């Protein structure tokens with residue numbers, strides 16, 4: 438049995454990895470907060486990987502509270518920058534493949550065209566800066582078999598995601614005010630998990646083409662307001678009355694963290710290197726909305 442160690446347990450990506458069918462002979466072992474109460478010590482992580490007889494590591498853990506990170510930079514840095522360095526060192530010592538996830542928030546959003554992997558990052562927030570540091574730590578680690586999937590706007594029916602929050606408000610009959618001046622590509626967590634799995638299996642086969650940094654996001658570009666509208670339309674077809682939805686500007690929110698206004702990612706590299714295509718969020722919305730409304 439080949440054990441894949443997943444860092445993270447109850448998060449939307451970790452849960453989506455759990456929900457995937459894996460080829461025969463693979464078993465997943467999840468390690469979230471409970472396994473790391475003493476912090477992310479290189480020795481501890483190394484012992485954990487040895488005890489699990491790990492064959493590969495998938496890092497689905499991160500500090501993802503973008504606004505809170507502005508006032509908790511050390512906590513964000515521990516998870517987003519330090520943990521990838523520790524994982525890379527532990528995987529390097531055991532020659533294990535490591536797949537890690539980055540974010541579109543490493544960019545400032547001023548390019549005006551889809552970002553490619555070689556574009557120079559310029560994060561606007563603590564979250565973006567700490568995630569970028571994590572990417573660099575992995576790149577500089579000397580680890581042979583690593584890949585980073587740079588994702589954007591990850592959504593699912595799991596946890597406190599945008600779609601879950603929109604539907605909660607809609608169910609309560611509350612009016613919604615959502616920004617229409619941030620544009621990106623919503624990515625279904627299940628699709629990101631599928632891509633992570635495909636890349637991990639290639640790295641386990643020592644496929645050189647699967648090494649390095651890849652963008653991976655959904656194929657439809659929209660604003661958060663656009664995503665809310667699609668979510669509410671989907672819910673309406675299932676019988677949920679549509680609440681009023683108003684488009685507002687980012688500046689009106691006064692959020693602690695600045696976000697890129699345009700963070701569409703080009704996924705050409707992963708398509709060419711690994712044959713991985715991305716799907717449109719519309720393809721997954723019906724399933725997500727039904728699952729949320731069934732609760």
Ligand SMILES: NC(=O)c1ccc[n+]([C@@H]2O[C@H](COP(=O)([O-])OP(=O)(O)OC[C@H]3O[C@@H](n4cnc5c(N)ncnc54)[C@H](OP(=O)(O)O)[C@@H]3O)[C@@H](O)[C@H]2O)c1
Pocket residue numbers: 444445446447448449450451468469470471473496497498499500501516538539540541568588589590591592596
């Ligand atoms: N969400 C987005 O919109 C978005 C966009 C672009 C990229 N990403 C990236 O996608 C990846 C997955 O994000 P997600 O949306 O699945 O995140 P999430 O739902 O917020 O889950 C975060 C995960 O991190 C783990 N974690 C948090 N603190 C921890 C700690 N101290 N020790 C160990 N584990 C800890 C959690 O473990 P437990 O299971 O124990 O709680 C959980 O599994 C991350 O790298 C994120 O940066 C996310």
